[in-house]
Amino acid sequence: MPILCDRLLKLKEMFNSKFGSVPKFYVRAPGRVNIIGEHIDYCGYSVLPMAVEQDMLIAVEPVKTHVLQLANTNPLYPDFSTSANNIQIDKTKPLWHNYFLCGFKGIQEHFGLSDLTGMNCLVDGNIPPSSGLSSSSALVCCAGLVTLTVLGMNLSKVELAEICTKSEHYIGTEGGGMDQSISFLAEEGTAKLIEFSPLRATDVKLPSGAVFVIANSCVEMNKAATSHFNIRVMECRLAAKLLAKHKCLPWEEVLRLEEVQAKLEVSLEEMLLITEGTLHSEPYSPEEICRCLGISLQELKTQILSPNTQDVLTFKLYQRAKHVYSEAARVLQFKKICEEAPDNTVQLLGELMNQSHMSCRDMYECSCPELDQLVDICRKFGAQGSRLTGAGWGGCTVSIVPADKLSSFLANVHEAYYQRSNRSLVPEKQSLFATKPGGGALVFLEA
Numbered sequence: 001m002p003i004l005c006d007r008l009l010k011l012k013e014m015f016n017s018k019f020g021s022v023p024k025f026y027v028r029a030p031g032r033v034n035i036i037g038e039h040i041d042y043c044g045y046s047v048l049p050m051a052v053e054q055d056m057l058i059a060v061e062p063v064k065t066h067v068l069q070l071a072n073t074n075p076l077y078p079d080f081s082t083s084a085n086n087i088q089i090d091k092t093k094p095l096w097h098n099y100f101l102c103g104f105k106g107i108q109e110h111f112g113l114s115d116l117t118g119m120n121c122l123v124d125g126n127i128p129p130s131s132g133l134s135s136s137s138a139l140v141c142c143a144g145l146v147t148l149t150v151l152g153m154n155l156s157k158v159e160l161a162e163i164c165t166k167s168e169h170y171i172g173t174e175g176g177g178m179d180q181s182i183s184f185l186a187e188e189g190t191a192k193l194i195e196f197s198p199l200r201a202t203d204v205k206l207p208s209g210a211v212f213v214i215a216n217s218c219v220e221m222n223k224a225a226t227s228h229f230n231i232r233v234m235e236c237r238l239a240a241k242l243l244a245k246h247k248c249l250p251w252e253e254v255l256r257l258e259e260v261q262a263k264l265e266v267s268l269e270e271m272l273l274i275t276e277g278t279l280h281s282e283p284y285s286p287e288e289i290c291r292c293l294g295i296s297l298q299e300l301k302t303q304i305l306s307p308n309t310q311d312v313l314t315f316k317l318y319q320r321a322k323h324v325y326s327e328a329a330r331v332l333q334f335k336k337i338c339e340e341a342p343d344n345t346v347q348l349l350g351e352l353m354n355q356s357h358m359s360c361r362d363m364y365e366c367s368c369p370e371l372d373q374l375v376d377i378c379r380k381f382g383a384q385g386s387r388l389t390g391a392g393w394g395g396c397t398v399s400i401v402p403a404d405k406l407s408s409f410l411a412n413v414h415e416a417y418y419q420r421s422n423r424s425l426v427p428e429k430q431s432l433f434a435t436k437p438g439g440g441a442l443v444f445l446e447a
Contacts, residue, residue: 004028007057007124008444011073015059015122018071023059023122025149029142029441030055031127031134032182033214033398034389035191035206036353037331038360042176043236044258045328046195048204048335049178050437051186052214054127056138060119062150067118068104070097074125084116091172096123098171099136103143106167111153119150128430130220132390137179140168141441149443157184157440158199174233174306186440193335204338206437210346210400215378215413216431217370219394227308229391232364234309236324239279239317241304242292246278251293257324268329275321283314316365323363330356350385350400357387366392374417375399381412406434 008026015023030051037047063069070080080097082088087105089098100123108116123142127135144164148155155163161184165177181194185201192201206212221228236257243260244251254260261271284292290300301310330352337348357375361367371388374397378386383399390396401409414432 004057007126008059011057011059011122011124014073014124015061015120018122019061019069019120021061021120023061024445025060026444027058027060027142027145027149027441028055028444029138029145029183030186030438031138032179032186033133033212033396033435034178035212035398036334036356036387037178037327038356038388038390038392039232039236039364039366040176040324040327040331041178041194041196042174042233042256043240043324043328044176044196044256045324046193046331047178048191048193048331049182050191050206050212050435051182051440052127052133052435053438054125054133056123056125056127056135056142058124058142058146059122060146060150061121063118063120065118066116068101069118069120070100070123071121072096072123072125077123084118085114089170091170094136094171096139099139099168100143102167102170103140103145103164104147105170106140106163107144107147107151107153109167110155110163111151113151117150119146121146126430128216128396130395131216132221132388132392132395133214134179134183134390136171136173137164137168137175138183140164141180141183145441145443160184160441162199172230172308174230182440184441186438188437188439190437193331202335204335206338207341207345207349209403210349210384211403211406211434212436213378213383213399213401213406213409213413213432213434214389215374215397215399215417217368217374217394217396218431219368219370221391221394227312228366228393230306231309231312231315232320232366234305234312235315235317235320237304238284238289238315239275239321242289242317243274243278243321245293247274257321258328261325268325268332271325272322275318275325279318279321281318283316285314286312289315319363319365323359326359326363327356346384346400346402350383353385353387353398353400354379360388360392364392368393370394371397374413377413377416378409381416382409401434410434 164180190203244254378399382405386399389398
C-alpha cells in the first residue's frame, strides 16, 4: 500500500491547489485483465478476469452548490463542470468526463433522485487508456461509488456492479458486465469466475508456478468511438435469433446466445454442432436475415439493431456464434484445470489461451497485426500461452509464463517488440509488466 499512500497524498495536494480545499474522502476502482473468456459476457456466458493493481483514484469534496466540478491530474483531459441535476451524456464524443457522468447518472436514476448536491472531484488514473485493461469501466465504477458515498446511501457490491454495467450503456457501448463486476467483486490473491443472471463470483486459484504478464501493443482502440464492438454484439444477437427460429423457439424474445442453449437444454459442444448445421459461413445481408426471421427491413433496424449498427451491410453470424460457444467452453475448462491442478497445469492453461487467441483472430476478427505479432513474440520467448485481452483491435495481450522464466521473458519481449520500434517511448511499467490478482473498489476517508 505505500505507493497508494504516496498517490493519495499527492492527490490531496493537487486537489488543494485546484479547489482551495481538502477532499473529504477518496475512492479507488481497479482495472482488470481478462485471462480467458473474450466477447462472451454480453452473450450471457461466464468469464475469468482478475483485477490489476492499476486503478482509477478520485478525491472528492461534496459542496452545497448543485454543480459537478470534474478535473483530471492528466493535462490531456480538460476540466469539466455541469449541473448535478441536468446530466447530458453525448454518445457521439466519448470524452473522459462522460464516463464519470455515466456512473453518477446510474446511481441518480437508481434512487430516482432529482435534487442532488454538487461535488468537486479530482481524478487520477494509472491504467493505460484504450489498452483493453478497462480504464473506462473503472472510471464509471469509481464515479458510481463516489456518488453513492456522497449521498450516504448503501448498496451491495453486486447491485453496484449491475447499476454501473447498465449506466455505461449511456455512452453507447453495449458491454456485458464483466468489467464492472470484477472492479467491485475482486479480491486480492484470486482470479474470479464471473457468472451472470444472477451475477455471482467464484474464486479461481491460479497456479503458483506461473505468472501472468501483460504486454501493451501500443495500438489504442476506444470501444465507444468505433462501431466494431457494437457490430459484434449485434451479430451475436442476430445469430441467437436465427438459431432460435430454426429450433422453433420464441426467437422474438431471445437476445443472447446463452439463452438458446438454456432453452434447448444442450451442452456447449452440441451448440457448436447446431451452429454448424444451421448457419452458413458466408456473411448474411440484412435482407437475408429479414427473410430468415420473416420481418421487414424496417423492423430489423428499429426493433433489433442498435442505432450505430443500422447501416451495416453484412453480418458474420456463423463465425461469431462459433467463437462464443467454443470460448464459453474454454472458460469452464480453464477453471476445471485450475481446480484439479495436474502436473502439466501451466501447459494446459497455455493451450487454452492460445486457442482463445486463434478464435478471436480468425472467427471473431477482433485482433490486429500488432497484437498477433506480440502474441508470437511472447510465445517465442517462453510464454506457455498468450492471447489478446479486452475488446481487441489493439490494447494488450496476457501471457502465462513459468515463474522461473519471467526475467528473461521480460527482457527478450522488451527488446523484440518495444526497442525495435518507437514503442519504447511508452513508459516500460505501462507497457510490459507481471501482474497478480488485486482487490476491488474501496472508499478511503484519509490520505
